[in-house]
Amino acid sequence: MDEILNGGIPRRNVVLLSGGPGTGKSIFGQQFLYSGLQAGEPGVLVVLEEHPVQVRVSMSQFGWDVRPYEEKGIFAVVDAFTAGIGEAAKRERYVVRAPDDFQTLLDVVRAAVKDLNARRVVIDSVTTLYITKPMLARGVVMQLKKALSGLGCTSILVSQVSVTERGFGGPGVEHAADGIIRLDLDEIDGTLYRSLIVWKMRGTRHSMRRHPFEITDKGITVYHDRVFKSRTAGRE
Amino acid sequence: MDEILNGGIPRRNVVLLSGGPGTGKSIFGQQFLYSGLQAGEPGVLVVLEEHPVQVRVSMSQFGWDVRPYEEKGIFAVVDAFTAGIGEAAKRERYVVRAPDDFQTLLDVVRAAVKDLNARRVVIDSVTTLYITKPMLARGVVMQLKKALSGLGCTSILVSQVSVTERGFGGPGVEHAADGIIRLDLDEIDGTLYRSLIVWKMRGTRHSMRRHPFEITDKGITVYHDRVFKSRTAGRE
Amino acid sequence: MDEILNGGIPRRNVVLLSGGPGTGKSIFGQQFLYSGLQAGEPGVLVVLEEHPVQVRVSMSQFGWDVRPYEEKGIFAVVDAFTAGIGEAAKRERYVVRAPDDFQTLLDVVRAAVKDLNARRVVIDSVTTLYITKPMLARGVVMQLKKALSGLGCTSILVSQVSVTERGFGGPGVEHAADGIIRLDLDEIDGTLYRSLIVWKMRGTRHSMRRHPFEITDKGITVYHDRVFKSRTAGRE
């Protein structure tokens, strides 16, 4: 991604990572955090869709073992999934006990970021926060942006769109973000293809091309020197 | 399907089986359970759309006689259709007396899974649970996922979409599932064709192709070595 | 239709007969009942859109004189149109006095089916039962299915869709039926063409083709050995 973004996501940017089901959004976000850890940048992963235990298992399948970083205090999972219910949840350090209350969630995220002096934050997914209350979408994203950017973090907000949706998550959300990365999975002549495009990114001269990518057992590999052309043609 | 999924649906995955009317979703789910029985994996079929007696008749038409397995205590039908009304219903072991109350249903399913030590569960259909309350869809799927995955089951949730609908059951549902298998029935030049595609499947490297399939008197046969190409072309 | 359905609609199936205005749904249903009478199968026609007197006149125009069968007690019209108001209505045997109340209608239909020991039932149209209350559609169809199938009848539910609608009557309705037959009327190069397709039919290996048909003064003639191809091509 570095070649495509001309040096990575600029500091303090809040980026919307938008895509349909199965496009690899969660993996992308986890890889962003793990790369940060390897480069010495503390990170926080806020999970709203999956059990924290399951998330660690999924990450380890790509070779991303976060346990040592959790022990060193430079990585944390914020559990906004279990509401603290269940044995495994009791072992989590950061738990949002009322995941339906956005202010509670924001408080726990802020605490985690400060404790770790985190530089990278991923919220998977931000859509969960307003799926039954679409009028709140812009407000939620604006508050996250103020908080995370104010804390000095570079952030990815995972935005789930329907498989038939060409937008990025609604007008309020699309314009509030500093950047938009779109992941796509398209069926062409009976075969599924993965591609991504950086639609917007403040503060950097990003690639203006759509690039193919693959998900292997080591995570996402983007082909920055190839252009994925078929999609537009197939659509119109 | 094993070639297409590279070894079957990974353990504990909750898979959305999405398709329009007449695409073969119920048959697919029943075959998944019957194959499990033959391999020694206990299974539970939760029926919300059809009388349990009729379901057993339908299965037997494909040569899938579940009576011996029911007697051995490794297969069960959960009747969420009759509400216990009628003579035949009185002979059922697992009956959801208030099918409109999701918690009641979940309790009966849990009990059946524990009694049988079930490894496979099919819910036919999950759409019935929120057809008049679409705002609840994501919550229902998330709770099923927590419960079934927590019990160690590999599950198929049948998702009914309209014949004109290209989505898989709505944004909340599509993203909550660990996997999505789509069954299609397309009319091309006056002829109906069946095909399926695995859109998403956590934990395995599945086929990225759309495959033709047939429904014969032995059930579903998927042609894993053939690609069904006409559909995309005909659509755009 | 027998060749297309490979022996007719299987016993106890509840079939959705879906089509736009002018596609011949009522004629199809009446012909289904009249063929039954000729083969010795008692039948019931539930009319919600037309005066029973007018229905008998319409049928006689195709040479289908039902009076003798009514007298023999093997055919009956259930009048869910007049609410018993008017002279002619007083001569009807089966009258639904509160056509807006579905339970009342169901009671009268059940009584008629039992009296005649009916094997075939047509409801023209089922759409009328929920046209102003779409949320009830699935429930109505499910109840009809339980009742009619339970009584041993093979049934046709006429489903009216708009001329521009490609669906069969909504997701709840499409999936609840055991079979779907779609009648179409398409304008191609300034000429109207009739065709039908069996989209789904449990318990039989039906034709997977779209067939042209005609309405003559003897009723509907389906060309089971011809395929109507132009429609798909003209649509995409």
Added chain:
Amino acid sequence: MDEILNGGIPRRNVVLLSGGPGTGKSIFGQQFLYSGLQAGEPGVLVVLEEHPVQVRVSMSQFGWDVRPYEEKGIFAVVDAFTAGIGEAAKRERYVVRAPDDFQTLLDVVRAAVKDLNARRVVIDSVTTLYITKPMLARGVVMQLKKALSGLGCTSILVSQVSVTERGFGGPGVEHAADGIIRLDLDEIDGTLYRSLIVWKMRGTRHSMRRHPFEITDKGITVYHDRVFKSRTAGRE
């Protein structure tokens, strides 16, 4: 139109005359009534959109002078436009004083039909009766059908659709009518063309073609021996 309808609209049929703005619906209806008068069939024109005085002027521009027929008591205008307000309205014989109350309108129409022993009725437009209450559409059309058909009239209900609307007036309305005639005005390569098609007509073998027509100073001329082909092709 007689060639196209194979002898005219069958007796007692209630026909929906559907078209966008400027397609000639009012002229078609007026010509239907005037032809009736010339053939000795009394007629009633129910106007909801235009002042009765203006309607008579418009008709006279096509050479259709209805005054002598009004004096002979075989033609009448039912004024459902002015509510009886204004000098000119005071001279009208049939006035609906509460045009928003459908039962009042129905009573006046019934009275006029009986007084004149009318054989033909045109309601211009029926859309006005439910434009702000679409849920009532089917009920209004069904009541008109029962009343007018019961009185022995052949009727035309003018149905206004938007210029971009391909339907005939909504599902409830389309299926309730005995016949549907559609008037179209299409722009092709910068030129407007008029055409009509009979989509449905109970009790007659009508033309299955789309025919061009013109509006001259003598009214509508339909070219029954020509087919208008360009429209479908231009649309798909």
Added chain:
Amino acid sequence: MDEILNGGIPRRNVVLLSGGPGTGKSIFGQQFLYSGLQAGEPGVLVVLEEHPVQVRVSMSQFGWDVRPYEEKGIFAVVDAFTAGIGEAAKRERYVVRAPDDFQTLLDVVRAAVKDLNARRVVIDSVTTLYITKPMLARGVVMQLKKALSGLGCTSILVSQVSVTERGFGGPGVEHAADGIIRLDLDEIDGTLYRSLIVWKMRGTRHSMRRHPFEITDKGITVYHDRVFKSRTAGRE
């Protein structure tokens, strides 16, 4: 326009002038009034979107100086914009003090028309009257039609549609008007083109073609002898 309308808009007609933003509707209406003044026909311009002072400035830019006509008492601006607030508004003769109250507006318009014995009226725009209350649209247009036609005026109602809207202002509005003139601005291969078409005009044999037009510093010039063909082709 005279060639296209075969002699101008017929007397007492109420014409809908429909178009997207930037299509020249206001200029067309102002030119219609100024041509009337030059031919000795008094006129009234009802402004709802622009300050009366600004309107006079805009008209003078095309060489249409209305001041002398205002002084002679054969032209008037009805100010339904300022509600009488501001210095400039105090100098206006016809002011609608409650522009949100349609009856007030109608009264002022009636007074102005009677004072001037106006023959031409333009309402710019009628859309403003029901933009937040679409259910009222037909009623507003019908009342204006009764009032203006009753006063002997030929009128233009400016109807604003969205840039993506192909209709003329909604079904109630489209059918209520005696005529419809549509102005379009289309982008074809990176260039904007202006064209207009008369879709409907009672009482005259208007052009059935789409004509290109230009806006110069002398107002609108329509090319009645040229046809604008590209649009339809580019659309389908």
Added chain:
Amino acid sequence: MDEILNGGIPRRNVVLLSGGPGTGKSIFGQQFLYSGLQAGEPGVLVVLEEHPVQVRVSMSQFGWDVRPYEEKGIFAVVDAFTAGIGEAAKRERYVVRAPDDFQTLLDVVRAAVKDLNARRVVIDSVTTLYITKPMLARGVVMQLKKALSGLGCTSILVSQVSVTERGFGGPGVEHAADGIIRLDLDEIDGTLYRSLIVWKMRGTRHSMRRHPFEITDKGITVYHDRVFKSRTAGRE
């Protein structure tokens, strides 16, 4: 832009600057203000989406250092983002303490314009003012237009539309503005292209072409002598 607008935006015009996410609307507005400063025209930037501090940083990245102009009292940022909360906000001169109350905002903007004798105003974005209250959109834009035009300012209202939206911000907004400039970002064969078109501009003969533009580290460069043709073709 001067060549395209034939001399710039005419004095007192209120222009809608419409575009999807990532099209460069904010940069366009900032450049408009900075050019004014260089030409001696005082300007006001009203920010609703971004922290004032961040806005100054963003502008400086294009070489637009506004600090000296702020000190000279000919440039001001109106902070309608922070509500005065936070250390940095305390240093701002013009703060809207209740950004949700439109009248408060209007008062602060008026004060700033008067203090600076501002000639140019940019509101980034006007969409924020009615995103959850679309019925208010036209009223908000009309009030801004009256106020800003009345104060003698030439103004740009940034209008955010969704990436899939072809309109400019809704019918009420599109027609209220004196001018419309549209910025686009289109993906063609896997590459993103920027272009703009002036759809409407009162008081000047603007270019009727779509022009390509680029965003470099010096801001926006429009190629007034080139036409961007691909877009229309790719769309239809």
